[in-house]
Amino acid sequence: GQQLNQSPQSMFIQEGEDVSMNCTSSSIFNTWLWYKQDPGEGPVLLIALYKAGELTSNGRLTAQFGITRKDSFLNISASIPSDVGIYFCAGHPGGQNFVFGPGTRLSVLP
Amino acid sequence: DSGVTQTPKHLITATGQRVTLRCSPRSGDLSVYWYQQSLDQGLQFLIQYYNGEERAKGNILERFSAQQFPDLHSELNLSSLELGDSALYFCASSVATLSEQFFGPGTRLTVL
Numbered sequence: 001g002q003q004l005n006q007s008p009q010s011m012f013i014q015e016g017e018d019v020s021m022n023c024t025s026s027s028i029f030n031t032w033l034w035y036k037q038d039p040g041e042g043p044v045l046l047i048a049l050y051k052a053g054e055l056t057s058n059g060r061l062t063a064q065f066g067i068t069r070k071d072s073f074l075n076i077s078a079s080i081p082s083d084v085g086i087y088f089c090a091g092h093p094g095g096q097n098f099v100f101g102p103g104t105r106l107s108v109l110p
Numbered sequence: 111d112s113g114v115t116q117t118p119k120h121l122i123t124a125t126g127q128r129v130t131l132r133c134s135p136r137s138g139d140l141s142v143y144w145y146q147q148s149l150d151q152g153l154q155f156l157i158q159y160y161n162g163e164e165r166a167k168g169n170i171l172e173r174f175s176a177q178q179f180p181d182l183h184s185e186l187n188l189s190s191l192e193l194g195d196s197a198l199y200f201c202a203s204s205v206a207t208l209s210e211q212f213f214g215p216g217t218r219l220t221v222l
Contacts, residue, residue: 033210042112042200042213043153088153092208097166102152 004101006089012107019076021104023089032072033090033098034063043088047074079108113137114203114214122220128189131217135182135203141165142184143211144176147198159184160207191221 005024031050035043047058049065056063060077076083086103113136123129135142144156155168159178178184198218202211
């Protein structure tokens with residue numbers, strides 16, 4: 001079936017730093033979603049992207065739908081301790097159900 | 111608060127037992143999805159229902175079954191439980207199959 005890759009798998013950053021992570025697929029996707037999951041909680045939808053090249057912001061978060069439609073990027077600016085968690089990307093390859101990536105685990109050091 | 115509710119929040123049971131997890135979708139959402147998340151793992155898609163009918167199946171074991179009722183709430187039944195079934199079980203809902211999914215808070219199942 002369809003698979004998504006997320007990189008990095010995990011990252012440790014200093015508070016105040018900017019963060020970049022990405023999600024790639026071998027197939028073309030029509031929609032990209034980014035979620036954040038706090039420990040023991042359900043994933044929360046951060047940003048939804050619907051068009052190739054689309055750039056969307058939500059506060060300090062910015063996500064982009066890659067031009068090739070095979071990738072998406074999430075950036076977090078000026079990280080704070082509450083940014084800690086697992087970030088999942090999800091996409092649907094046209095007519096099929098959403099596929100979730102394995103996640104990027106973010107740790108923020110004070 | 112996503113608007114998706116799940117009960118119970120925690121469940122502790124013994125091997126061989128059967129449990130039922132319940133999910134109420136957001137108001138207006140017709141589609142319900144079930145996911146399993148083992149410790150430090152990603153989300154494993156189990157099954158999807160749309161307006162009462164099974165729409166898609168993922169890696170769901172034969173010991174597991176689900177249904178969606180006329181009021182659109184859904185139940186996930188897990189039987190002959192094994193230690194490896196211990197996990198977080200999430201329900202998500204969406205307006206339609208290709209719409210954004212909104213997740214509930216999850217049910218943490220511990221099998222002893």
